[in-house]
Amino acid sequence: MRKLAFSFLLFLSSLSFAQEARLKTPWTDQMNPSDPLPEYPRPQLVRESWQNLNGEWHYNILPKGSIPEAGFAGTITVPFPVESYLSGVQKEVGPEMELWYERDFELDSKPGKNRVVLHFGAVDWEAEVWVNGQSLGIHQGGFDGFSYDITDQLVSGKKQNIRVRVWDPSDAGPQPRGKQIQKPHGIWYTPVTGIWQTVWLEQVPSSHIASVYSVTDWENKVQVFYPEVSGAKDGLEVEVDVLLEGKSVGQFKGKANQPLPVKLNEVRAWSPTDPVLYDVKVRLIDGKKSIEEVSSYAAFRDIRMDKTADGHQRMFLNGKALFQYGPLDQGWWPDGLYTAPTDEALLFDIIKTKEMGFNMIRKHVKVEPARWYYHADREGILVWQDMPSGDMGNRWEIRPGVYRHDMYKERSAESEQIFKTEWSEIIEEFKFFPSIVVWVPFNEAWGQFKTTEIVNLTRQLDATRLINSASGGNFEMEGNDIVGDIMDLHNYPDPVMPDPQVFGENTVLVLGEFGGLGLPVEGHTWQQKDNWGYQSFGDKQELFARYSLLMEDLKKLIPMGLAAAIYTQTTDVEVEVNGMMTYDRQVYKFDFDALHKLHQELYR
Numbered sequence: 271m272r273k274l275a276f277s278f279l280l281f282l283s284s285l286s287f288a289q290e291a292r293l294k295t296p297w298t299d300q301m302n303p304s305d306p307l308p309e310y311p312r313p314q315l316v317r318e319s320w321q322n323l324n325g326e327w328h329y330n331i332l333p334k335g336s337i338p339e340a341g342f343a344g345t346i347t348v349p350f351p352v353e354s355y356l357s358g359v360q361k362e363v364g365p366e367m368e369l370w371y372e373r374d375f376e377l378d379s380k381p382g383k384n385r386v387v388l389h390f391g392a393v394d395w396e397a398e399v400w401v402n403g404q405s406l407g408i409h410q411g412g413f414d415g416f417s418y419d420i421t422d423q424l425v426s427g428k429k430q431n432i433r434v435r436v437w438d439p440s441d442a443g444p445q446p447r448g449k450q451i452q453k454p455h456g457i458w459y460t461p462v463t464g465i466w467q468t469v470w471l472e473q474v475p476s477s478h479i480a481s482v483y484s485v486t487d488w489e490n491k492v493q494v495f496y497p498e499v500s501g502a503k504d505g506l507e508v509e510v511d512v513l514l515e516g517k518s519v520g521q522f523k524g525k526a527n528q529p530l531p532v533k534l535n536e537v538r539a540w541s542p543t544d545p546v547l548y549d550v551k552v553r554l555i556d557g558k559k560s561i562e563e564v565s566s567y568a569a570f571r572d573i574r575m576d577k578t579a580d581g582h583q584r585m586f587l588n589g590k591a592l593f594q595y596g597p598l599d600q601g602w603w604p605d606g607l608y609t610a611p612t613d614e615a616l617l618f619d620i621i622k623t624k625e626m627g628f629n630m631i632r633k634h635v636k637v638e639p640a641r642w643y644y645h646a647d648r649e650g651i652l653v654w655q656d657m658p659s660g661d662m663g664n665r666w667e668i669r670p671g672v673y674r675h676d677m678y679k680e681r682s683a684e685s686e687q688i689f690k691t692e693w694s695e696i697i698e699e700f701k702f703f704p705s706i707v708v709w710v711p712f713n714e715a716w717g718q719f720k721t722t723e724i725v726n727l728t729r730q731l732d733a734t735r736l737i738n739s740a741s742g743g744n745f746e747m748e749g750n751d752i753v754g755d756i757m758d759l760h761n762y763p764d765p766v767m768p769d770p771q772v773f774g775e776n777t778v779l780v781l782g783e784f785g786g787l788g789l790p791v792e793g794h795t796w797q798q799k800d801n802w803g804y805q806s807f808g809d810k811q812e813l814f815a816r817y818s819l820l821m822e823d824l825k826k827l828i829p830m831g832l833a834a835a836i837y838t839q840t841t842d843v844e845v846e847v848n849g850m851m852t853y854d855r856q857v858y859k860f861d862f863d864a865l866h867k868l869h870q871e872l873y874r
Contacts, residue, residue: 291355292796293604293854297611301356303347309613311391311468313644314702315482316565321471324348327373331363334437338370348469351462354607363463364452365439371465376428384473386424389417391467391639395438395445402431412446413637413658414695438463444661444685446692448635456802459602459844466608467639477501479554479564483702485734488572492531497552499526506556512568513549539588540569540704542629545650569647569704573735575755575778582831583778585736594652594834595872596630597623597850598783601638602843604853617645618855619840624649625862626850627869632836635659635713637696643703654708655700657693659716661685678744679717686719690727697731708736714760715743722746725754741782751776758782762804765824770831781835785820786848789813789859794852796844803848810859821868
């Protein structure tokens with residue numbers, strides 16, 4: 271039994287008091303608390319009928335094991351983390367406490383014979399959900415979505431009730447958490463707790479299309495679709511219609527839950543210079559009756575490793591070697607922490623990255639909402655997707671020429687399973703998006719364990735992308751080859767590369783992090799002093815001069831076999847001031863046209 275009582279003083283102490291924003295972005299005041307993030311949250315599978323549950327919820331922060339029977343402390347704006355300014359609360363929770371949410375809602379339309387599904391984009395970290403007092407289950411995982419069929423929990427009458435309990439141990443627990451810690455400093459940031467992506471409802475037939483993704487068969491000009499039908503029964507078929515600029519260019523109909531290969535009679539390959547997307551209609555058919563139709567999209571895009579004429583392994587996009595260069599992108603916001611204030615803001619960093627002349631983004635130890643990857647697909651930017659790190663504590667040393675440190679984190683069986691479960695969920699959920707070309711399970715040996723096993727798991731879940739087994743971390747060997755496809759070093763500030771004589775025969779050679787040139791901009795920093803960068807400069811001219819030298823040195827490594835590089839970083843984050851832009855996105859530290867010109871030299 272949960273403890274029913276808690277003191278009135280504790281209740282008062284948990285009341286919400288508005289606080290000032292430390293930094294505001296251009297979109298902070300555009301966020302509408304009564305209707306935040308109103309956009310459809312799942313662009314990879316679209317139904318016209320849906321209901322957004324973002325907005326004002328009730329909340330309370332209570333000792334772990336208590337229940338909010340005396341009421342709630344105030345209101346919170348969902349889906350912004352409780353620690354964020356945009357939540358309207360701006361309070362920390364901690365491992366000894368739990369965060370509770372509650373709201374009433376009415377269905378926009380009567381379900382009839384349809385089922386009603388409740389979706390959570392992401393909740394950090396452990397979430398238990400009740401509808402009308404009935405527990406639906408407990409989900410663990412701060413970066414993957416989950417859902418419940420709540421049809422049987424609905425009650426007669428208009429008003430329905432949702433309650434959510436969240437517990438997040440932050441860095442006191444073994445779970446994937448990325449850069450969050452209880453006491454932020456340096457490269458470690460404010461904790462993020464609770465609902466941080468859209469909560470929404472949809473109504474579906476008892477047999478319905480639950481998900482769909484596709485892969486490209488490059489040589490045969492075929493796009494193979496993999497629809498998942500929930501509640502499938504004998505005789506059901508799925509038909510896929512692929513359209514380019516409104517014209518059908520390929521169709522296929524087959525049994526439910528079977529691959530559907532669509533031969534394309536008009537092929538246009540997706541790339542950063544031509545991010546063409548096919549519209550896709552997916553129909554579920556029972557005999558001559560159409561049960562439902564959903565909208566999706568696809569890209570004809572191939573990524574693989576191969577040797578160029580000079581004998582070096584490169585990454586090939588659509589049959590051609592392409593040097594990939596992009597920023598380390600952490601996806602943090604001073605007003606919303608993990609959650610961008612608006613969809614326009616979510617898109618903004620991608621647009622600016624393209625304007626700077628990058629063709630790739632490394633999404634660093636964070637997974638974004640589906641709409642971010644949708645924007646990446648539409649705008650045309652390659653994505654390397656990290657697994658959020660957790661259960662750290664490795665011993666670490668840096669010695670020149672040493673690539674395998676044998677300093678793995680000893681994780682418990684529970685910790686290992688938590689990692690495997692969430693990584694598997696992330697891959698299954700996000701392998702839809704063609705912009706993602708590389709999976710990165712580990713960063714700098716942070717919580718790294720059983721690398722070969724994790725690489726094999728990744729390959730089993732998705733054999734169509736490259737695997738960077740440990741960006742800047744420990745590297746395991748199978749015979750003379752690296753486990754995975756990529757050998758990745760980190761070095762600050764100057765560019766270096768792995769030794770091609772040692773690792774180059776069957777491995778892509780990568781500089782996974784470098785740069786980190788810092789420039790604090792007065793009035794646009796997280797704190798007034800003691801901000802941090804790998805190397806600091808006094809003004810934009812000094813910064814650009816040093817960056818230009820980095821580019822000259824980087825260019826020299828490409829003919830030697832370097833296949834990709836990642837510069838730290840897109841924006842400042844909290845006390846880190848080594849971004850191309852300030853944390854509030856108000857000041858650009860570089861002339862973007864000049865950057866674009868510099869970067870084009872890398873792709874030649």
